[in-house]
Amino acid sequence: MARKPVKFCVVDAFTDQVFKGNPAAVCLLEDEKDDEWMQSVATEFNVSETCYLTRIVDSDSQSTTPRFKLRWFTPVTEVKLCGHATLAASYFLFSYGLVNSDKIEFLTLSGILTAKKVPDSKTSNSIDHQNGDVQEEYFVELDFPVVPIAVHNSAKISEISKSLNGASVVEIHETTTEEDLLVVLPSGKAVVEAEPLFDEIKRCPGGGIIITGPAPPESGFDFYSRFFCPKYGINEDPVCGSAHCALAPYWSKKLGKCDFVAYQKIIWTVRNRRGRNQGFYPVTY
Structure with a gap:
């Protein structure tokens, strides 16, 4: 049986310039992968965090907020919480039109985390002169837990x-x-x-x-x-x-x-x- 390709993106979080910020690899999975596979891929990427998204489809839910399982791996181990990789995952979903919402919920080892798209009121939207598309300017706001x-x-x-x-x-x-x-x-x-x-x-x-x-x-x-x-x-x-x-x-x-x-x-x-x-x-x- 042919292997299914995995969609992935490497995002430099907290910057608008390439090769700056803190890189995170974001992998969008169509189905669950075992821990050994996820750790091996994270080791291969060898960035501070590699995260894995799996869409949750709940036909009984009345909520319109998209939900994803989210897990984070360093090159050597899984961790319970990661900020910059969650930001990278949110940006990946928002910017590539993979969610039709300004809010995302992530089910993680640290509970339910939320990300919101917040318009940047201080700047106007820019135009991509190559294809004429309007590029939306926004921030991603994360709601994270207090760690006692x-x-x-x-x-x-x-x-x-x-x-x-x-x-x-x-x-x-x-x-x-x-x-x-x-x-x-x-x-x-x-x-x-x-x-x-x-x-x-x-x-x-x-x-x-x-x-x-x-x-x-x-x-x-x-x-x-x-x-x-x-x-x-x-x-x-x-x-x-x-x-x-x-x-x-x-x-x-x-x-x-x-x-x-x-x-x-x-x-x-x-x-x-x-x-x-x-x-x-x-x-x-």
Whole structure:
């Protein structure tokens, strides 16, 4: 029996320029594939995340919102939550006319996640001069879960500090989903200057290590962060939406606010889409 081809697309998330942002491979499946196959394909792509979409057809449902199963794989393992690959999957479905709706629901290991197409009121639609089509300008708004954190064993501070080449550690928390460590440093400057030792990070407890610190007052940002996850086959993730699911509630409590402009060391952006080398990430908690 002939094998069915799989539709796929590689999307550079958080940028409008090729070879910038954070790449994610998006595969649209006509039927379910086994885990070994999906992991092998993700390893072959060898980008930070490869995601798989399978359309859900429910004849009894009264909802007109399209629904898809969504799973995410790094080059070495499946993960429970990924922001930039969900953004890439949403963009793929919206931009190629694969859904007739401005809202999509994804069934995932982290529950039901939603993506909305939001018109960009600050820019007018552009024209593709090659074929005369009007190119719609829009954002994709994701509704992601809050990831609770708990205080981690303070006896591990010296071990964590060693994995960051001696960086001063203020406190350590642990996320309750992937058991990533959220490590607070004294300042955003310390976050930028941190020198991760990836072999040491692999020996640390938990999954990955999120480091964060308060942004300088003059920067225009609320907090800085970086995410190291060599156990997942990614030394440093340029864009990490799932990390911000833990960062937002932490900084909401610290700063007494619910809207943030967050800066990641390998810069990424939603609003101005300027790419990997500059930008910001707005977070609403």
